[in-house]
Amino acid sequence: xxxxxxxxxxxxxxxxxxxxxxxxxxxxxxxxxxxxxxxxxxxxxxxxxxxxxxxxxxxxxxxxxxxxxxxxxxxxxxxxxxxxxxxxxxxxxxxxxxxxxxxxxxxxxxxxxxxxxxxxxxxxxxxxxxxxxxxxxxxxxxxxxxxxxxxxxxxxxxxxxxxxxxxxxxxxxxxxxxxxxxxxxxxxxxxxxxxxxxxxxxxxxxxxxxxxxxxxxxxxxxxxxxxxxxxxxxxxxxxxxxxxxxxxxxxxxxxxxxxxxxxxxxxxxxxxxxxxxxxxxxxxxxxxxxxxxxxxxxxxxxxxxxxxxxxxxxxxxxxxxxxxxxxxxxxxxxxxxxxxxxxxxxxxxxxxxxxxxxxxxxxxxxxxxxxxxxxxxxxxxxxxxxxxxxxxxxxxxxxxxxxxxxxxxxxxxxxxxxxxxxxxxxxxxxxxxxxxxxxxxxxxxxxxxxxxxxxxxxxxxxxxxxxxxxxxxxxxxxxxxxxxxxxxxxxxxxxxxxxxxxxxxxxxxxxxxxxxxxxxxxxxxxxxxxxxxxxxxxxxxxxxxxxxxxxxxxxxxxxxxxxxxxxxxxxxxxxxxxxxxxxxxxxxxxxxxxxxxxxxxxxxxxxxxxxxxxxxxxxxxxxxxx
Amino acid sequence: xxxxxxxxxxxxxxxxxxxxxxxxxxxxxxxxxxxxxxxxxxxxxxxxxxxxxxxxxxxxxxxxxxxxxxxxxxxxxxxxxxxxxxxxxxxxxxxxxxxxxxxxxxxxxxxxxxxxxxxxxxxxxxxxxxxxxxxxxxxxxxxxxxxxxxxxxxxxxxxxxxxxxxxxxxxxxxxxxxxxxxxxxxxxxxxxxxxxxxxxxxxxxxxxxxxxxxxxxxxxxxxxxxxxxxxxxxxxxxxxxxxxxxxxxxxxxxxxxxxxxxxxxxxxxxxxxxxxxxxxxxxxxxxxxxxxxxxxxxxxxxxxxxxxxxxxxxxxxxxxxxxxxxxxxxxxxxxxxxxxxxxxxxxx
Numbered sequence: 001x002x003x004x005x006x007x008x009x010x011x012x013x014x015x016x017x018x019x020x021x022x023x024x025x026x027x028x029x030x031x032x033x034x035x036x037x038x039x040x041x042x043x044x045x046x047x048x049x050x051x052x053x054x055x056x057x058x059x060x061x062x063x064x065x066x067x068x069x070x071x072x073x074x075x076x077x078x079x080x081x082x083x084x085x086x087x088x089x090x091x092x093x094x095x096x097x098x099x100x101x102x103x104x105x106x107x108x109x110x111x112x113x114x115x116x117x118x119x120x121x122x123x124x125x126x127x128x129x130x131x132x133x134x135x136x137x138x139x140x141x142x143x144x145x146x147x148x149x150x151x152x153x154x155x156x157x158x159x160x161x162x163x164x165x166x167x168x169x170x171x172x173x174x175x176x177x178x179x180x181x182x183x184x185x186x187x188x189x190x191x192x193x194x195x196x197x198x199x200x201x202x203x204x205x206x207x208x209x210x211x212x213x214x215x216x217x218x219x220x221x222x223x224x225x226x227x228x229x230x231x232x233x234x235x236x237x238x239x240x241x242x243x244x245x246x247x248x249x250x251x252x253x254x255x256x257x258x259x260x261x262x263x264x265x266x267x268x269x270x271x272x273x274x275x276x277x278x279x280x281x282x283x284x285x286x287x288x289x290x291x292x293x294x295x296x297x298x299x300x301x302x303x304x305x306x307x308x309x310x311x312x313x314x315x316x317x318x319x320x321x322x323x324x325x326x327x328x329x330x331x332x333x334x335x336x337x338x339x340x341x342x343x344x345x346x347x348x349x350x351x352x353x354x355x356x357x358x359x360x361x362x363x364x365x366x367x368x369x370x371x372x373x374x375x376x377x378x379x380x381x382x383x384x385x386x387x388x389x390x391x392x393x394x395x396x397x398x399x400x401x402x403x404x405x406x407x408x409x410x411x412x413x414x415x416x417x418x419x420x421x422x423x424x425x426x427x428x429x430x431x432x433x434x435x436x437x438x439x440x441x442x443x444x445x446x447x448x449x450x451x452x453x454x455x456x457x458x459x460x461x462x463x464x465x466x467x468x469x470x471x472x473x474x475x476x477x478x479x480x481x482x483x484x485x486x487x488x489x490x491x492x493x494x495x496x497x498x499x500x501x502x503x504x505x506x507x508x509x510x511x512x513x514x515x516x517x518x519x520x521x522x523x524x525x526x527x528x529x530x531x532x533x534x535x536x537x538x539x540x541x542x543x544x545x546x547x548x549x550x551x552x553x554x555x556x557x558x559x560x561x562x563x564x565x566x567x568x569x570x571x572x573x574x575x576x577x578x579x580x581x582x583x584x585x586x587x588x589x590x591x592x593x594x595x596x597x598x599x600x601x602x603x604x605x606x607x608x609x610x611x612x613x614x615x616x617x618x619x620x621x622x623x624x625x626x
Numbered sequence: 627x628x629x630x631x632x633x634x635x636x637x638x639x640x641x642x643x644x645x646x647x648x649x650x651x652x653x654x655x656x657x658x659x660x661x662x663x664x665x666x667x668x669x670x671x672x673x674x675x676x677x678x679x680x681x682x683x684x685x686x687x688x689x690x691x692x693x694x695x696x697x698x699x700x701x702x703x704x705x706x707x708x709x710x711x712x713x714x715x716x717x718x719x720x721x722x723x724x725x726x727x728x729x730x731x732x733x734x735x736x737x738x739x740x741x742x743x744x745x746x747x748x749x750x751x752x753x754x755x756x757x758x759x760x761x762x763x764x765x766x767x768x769x770x771x772x773x774x775x776x777x778x779x780x781x782x783x784x785x786x787x788x789x790x791x792x793x794x795x796x797x798x799x800x801x802x803x804x805x806x807x808x809x810x811x812x813x814x815x816x817x818x819x820x821x822x823x824x825x826x827x828x829x830x831x832x833x834x835x836x837x838x839x840x841x842x843x844x845x846x847x848x849x850x851x852x853x854x855x856x857x858x859x860x861x862x863x864x865x866x867x868x869x870x871x872x873x874x875x876x877x878x879x880x881x882x883x884x885x886x887x888x889x890x891x892x893x894x895x896x897x898x899x900x901x902x903x904x905x906x907x908x909x910x911x912x913x914x915x916x917x918x919x920x921x922x923x924x925x926x927x928x929x930x931x932x933x934x935x936x937x938x939x940x941x942x943x944x945x946x947x948x949x950x951x952x953x954x955x956x957x958x959x960x961x962x963x964x965x966x967x968x969x970x971x972x973x974x
Contacts, residue, residue: 115914190911196876197859197912203796204913290877291815293825293857295796299816307860307875341736343744350754372862372871374854374880377780381773388765395721395761396754402728403753407745408736411662412669420673420733427725431718434765438772440779441714444707446871447862447909485654486647489669500680508691513866515909518917524905526866529694550640557644563651604744 056167058159059586064145065478066166068471071137072552074173078128079545083538085121088113090538092520103180115519116205119188122517123206126191127176127214131221134325134463136169139263142328142470143232143256145478149577150250152241152594154587157234161227168224172217179213187214190517192318195288195310199280202294212281215274222271225263232260241576243596248613250575250600251345254352255331258359259324265363266320273313280305308373315366322459323362327355329466330397333419335600336469337401339573340416341408342609344601347400354393354400361390371439372446380439387437394430398423409604413571414488415473421496422465428500429458432507447517450510453503461499468492471555476570480582481562487554491547498544505533574612575600598623663740670737677730681723696866697897700888700904700925704869706775713771717764783883787849790842792906793824794854794861794874797915799906800824801842805835805940810853815876818857821951828942828955838941842906842923844886845931854880862910865923867893871909886925893925 057063087096095111107117144162148155156162179186188206189198197203198211236257240249249257279285280302288310289302330351338345345351367375367383401423410416432454435441445451468491475483514527521527569578576596580588594614602611606621617623654661699705789810791802800823804810811833817825826833844850854863856874863872863882872882894902908919926934946952 115917119911119914119916194860194910200859203859292876293795293815293818295858299818303877305877307878341744344746344748346747347749347754349749373873373875374878377777380780381776384773384776385769388769391765392758392761396758398725399757400754402725402732403747405729405732405736407747408732409738409742409744410666410670410733410736411738412666417669420729423729424726427722427729431722434718434768435711435714438710438714438768438776440707440710440772440775443779443871444704444711444866444869447864448866484647484651485665486650487644489665490643490647493672497676504684505687505691508687508694511695513696513864515864515907515917517911519914520917523918523920524907525901525903526696526905527907533691546636546640550643553640553644563655601748604746606746607743609743 056163058155058163060144060148060156060159060162061478061584061586061588063162063166064141064143067136067140067144067169068478070166070170070173071133071141072555074128074132074137075548076552077177078125078133079548081121081125081128083542083545084113085118085125086538086541088118088519090535092522103185107185116185116188118519119190119204119206119517120185120210123188123190123214124176124180124186127187129460130191130321130325131218132169132173132176134460134467135225135263135321136221138325138463138467138470139232139256139259139328140166140169140228141467142252142332142474143228143260145474146250146252146577147232147235147256148239148588149477149580149584150253150575151236151239151244152576152589152596153235153239154589154593156231157239158231162231165224165228165231168220168227172221172224175213175217175220179210179217182209182213184208184210186210192311192314193277194314195277195280195307196292199277199288200292200294200300201281202297212278215278215281218274219271222267222274225267229260229263229267232256233264236260241593241596244613247349248596248599250331251334251348251351252328252331255327255329255334255355258355259327262320262327262359262362263324266317266324269313270317273310273317276313277310308370311370311373312366315369316363318369319366320359320362322455323358325463326459326466327359329422329463329469330355332466332470332473333422334401334404335575336415336419336473337404338601338603339473339571340411340413340419341405342411342603343404343408344603344605345400346403346406347396348599348601350396351400354396357393358390361386361393365390365437368437368439368442371442384437384439388434391430391434391437394426398427398430412489413472414483414485414492415469415471417489417492417496418465418469418472421492422462422469424496425457425462425465425499428504429454429456429462433458444513445510447515448510449506449514449516452516453506453510456503456506457499461503465496468495468551473571474577475555475558475562476565476582477577477580477584479559479562480565481558482565482570483558483562484554487550491551491554494547495544498540498547501540502537502544505537509533569612572610574602574610576613579612579614659740663738666738670734673730673733677726677733680730681726697893698888699867699869700886700893701868701870702885702887703775703779704867704884706778707869710772710775714768717768781883783851783881784849787851787883788845789851789853790844791824791853791855792842792863792874793857794863794908794912794919795823795857796859796913797908797919799861799863799908799919799921800857801839801921802826802941803837803839803935803938804832805837807832807835811836815857819951821945821949824857826941828946834942835940836942837935837938838945839938840921842921843931843934844923844925845928846886846889846925849883849885852882852884854882859912860910861908861912861919864907864909865904866907867904867923873910889925889927889930891927 087094096108096113097111099108099113107114184205187210189204189211198207201208236253276287280287280289286302286305288307289305292300292302294300334345334351365383365387368387371380436445436451436454472483472488509530514521565582576594579594581590596613597616598613600613605611699708789804791810793800802810802824809832812827812830813825814827815825817827826836828834854872854874856876858876861874863874868884868886870882870884872880890904894900904923906921906923908916
């Protein structure tokens with residue numbers, strides 16, 4: 001492989017620098033006190049200070065944990081919001097007095113939520129889950145935790161930027177959280193935030209101050225995402241240890257690298273869209289507005305704008321965004337599958353190429369969200385073609401994963417369960433994308449429950465499964481303890497079966513034409529036939545949510561009381577994060593950085609269960625990749 | 627009170643699960659490798675059971691909910707969309723069943739066994755080529771057929787298509803039919819007020835006979851061209867029985883052509899439901915009244931349609947004539963004539 005040679009020389013050059021760096025670290029043990037006296041050098045003295053260890057930490061492992069725990073908190077909030085609006089859809093007559101207690105009585109007079117509150121819930125549910133949980137919580141956690149550990153680096157290229165990335169995310173979250181308690185509530189114009197609804201304050205309660213907070217929060221979030229992404233890319237390209245050529249990188253790192261590139265190229269566009277929207281909202285510009293007459297205001301002065309412009313800008317981020325969510329899950333699942341199948345991942349190079357293909361295509365499919373906006377039919381046809389092309393690399397991935405477990409010797413850990421479950425979900429949700437990507441079918445299914453079912457299965461639940469697989473698998477590396485496996489299996493089966501119970505029936509509603517984002521389907525003869533089904537979905541959603549609380553309990557409990565890790569490499573894994581001490585300090589390896597000689601997936605090779613990357617190639621040993 | 631009881635019960639169940647799980651972990655730790663192998667075996671069996679129940683459940687539930695799906699398409703192009711849907715369903719259905727069975731079967735068959743190694747099988751270019759090319763062919767078929775229908779659906783309307791205007795506003799639909807002259811008058815958003823809801827420009831004589839009914843009527847088997855717009859925010863014309871979705875946006879007119887093929891009465895018989903009616907809904911979130919934007923839709927025979935149309939007075943006659951609004955319009959016309967300039971803000 002050409003790329004290999006190219007990058008090999010490259011990495012060797014840089015690992016030289018890293019090794020020097022390591023000497024510096026070795027030295028710091030003795031030099032710490034000296035430096036601390038001067039008080040202007042950042043080294044391992046951080047260990048001594050609570051604030052520097054746990055809050056303003058520059059250790060990538062701690063930042064990873066910060067992202068994870070913040071992500072978990074947001075996931076609980078976002079999940080709880082979905083349970084509340086599912087109550088409105090499944091059991092509209094049950095009074096929910098706690099809404100008044102928490103958010104204020106005007107949102108739920110007599111315990112009955114208002115349509116405005118419902119819109120606020122669906123908006124915040126989408127925003128929180130897509131951005132705060134599945135982008136920051138997923139990428140932030142595993143990029144930070146795994147990049148230095150799996151490529152053999154002491155830390156990220158810029159630890160301070162990395163810390164800032166977390167704190168911008170935290171700030172974004174704080175702004176978003178505050179908006180819930182504004183007199184006009186949080187944003188309530190759906191997470192895609194289309195103007196004019198989002199551009200005119202008078203158009204909806206959810207378009208008042210809450211929308212300003214939403215836009216500010218997103219701007220902060222984008223800063224966080226860019227700082228993180230730059231750092232991930234730089235670190236992966238420059239700080240690989242000796243021998244770790246690009247073709248020897250674990251798929252987790254490949255996935256994170258591609259994700260970071262996608263984010264870096266697409267998030268700025270959302271920032272642009274958000275800034276123009278802020279102008280339209282607050283400064284009287286007309287980027288997205290034209291010929292509007294609002295009841296209660298009259299004809300508005302805006303002229304010459306275009307509401308579709310926003311949609312193009314939004315989906316130019318928005319579509320890559322779904323791959324930003326799912327690609328890290330691809331990586332985590334591939335790694336966990338190989339380790340627990342005791343088999344190499346099938347088609348390592350095809351896995352990388354398919355991710356690259358998906359990432360490249362991700363930038364040329366955005367308008368498939370806009371087939372019914374009156375888009376020029378020819379433009380639409382180009383987007384149909386490009387959209388359905390993505391099914392090919394996706395199919396390759398699915399077949400390769402299935403082949404990976406073929407003739408395996410599967411060790412079922414909770415991580416492995418979630419990985420196999422991920423494949424099932426990705427198949428189910430991916431295939432419905434073939435319906436929606438074909439514009440003629442989309443005319444019928446657009447904005448119905450069919451699309452809700454599709455993206456929740458393929459990117460919502462599936463990405464969560466990747467995240468769970470990652471958490472269960474790398475928990476021992478994070479905390480030096482195991483999570484309880486029995487609770488893990490219960491968590492898996494209830495979540496897996498429950499998620500299908502929630503989202504599978506939504507296809508049926510979609511095929512009946514039931515529109516999404518409806519507060520109530522009661523007004524329509526055609527849509528109100530699904531009462532029993534809605535109740536079923538709501539109950540399934542609540543059960544699945546409660547089981548996530550069991551997971552959170554398991555997470556927190558195992559952190560302090562879980563079974564202790566007693567061996568360096570509990571999963572008998574090949575990747576080098578398992579050569580660090582059980583409780584790695586800042587700098588990760590006590591001694592010199594490990595040198596890498598082979599790819600990460602030599603499982604079951606030449607009669608050996610596993611051959612770690614640090615084991616030199618034997619004379620005459622053949623290699624399939626790298 | 628019940629709330630607290632439910633919470634207490636849930637906590638109790640949670641504690642029970644946790645305690646049993648903890649005990650189970652201790653036992654497994656003591657049993658060592660045997661417990662590991664048992665776990666692998668049990669989970670393998672569960673995968674098999676799940677896969678069987680999943681596939682059976684899908685077939686059963688689809689059959690069970692089939693009567694609740696939309697009836698046969700009531701428009702010509704709707705049949706094309708349904709055909710496309712069915713072709714896709716068959717192709718993806720085959721892939722779905724095969725892959726889910728393979729996954730469940732392998733997950734059971736290859737659960738961990740003592741002293742066994744995984745089969746070292748890192749790649750096979752031929753195999754990967756096959757599952758690149760086969761999906762590529764299948765997708766090519768879907769794209770070609772899909773786009774054939776797409777261009778037919780979005781192509782230009784026939785010259786004899788009757789024009790109906792649909793305008794979305796918070797939170798109801800406004801519709802406008804041309805009067806006997808067969809032409810919709812021009813409209814201008816600046817002329818919109820409480821009375822003149824879509825801003826018909828009465829300087830344009832063709833607008834005087836336009837009618838604005840409160841429900842939609844179509845004559846069966848006649849081509850229609852829906853001209854779609856919105857006053858305030860984005861709405862979306864949803865006519866599920868006719869397989870139509872089209873955004874309604876301020877400042878950016880859209881259109882959709884279609885031919886209704888089944889009258890309301892026929893559909894009542896077909897669905898065996900005397901209460902059946904076509905409905906138009908809003909499919910894009912537009913604010914607090916989003917889920918209430920309903921308008922009734924009727925597909926009539928030629929006679930029914932003519933009879934209905936005859937009963938509809940012009941909008942000018944019912945809403946404008948003899949009111950202050952008329953004086954305003956007359957004044958503006960006079961002003962326009964006197965300045966002889968009147969720029970045309972027509973909103974086509």
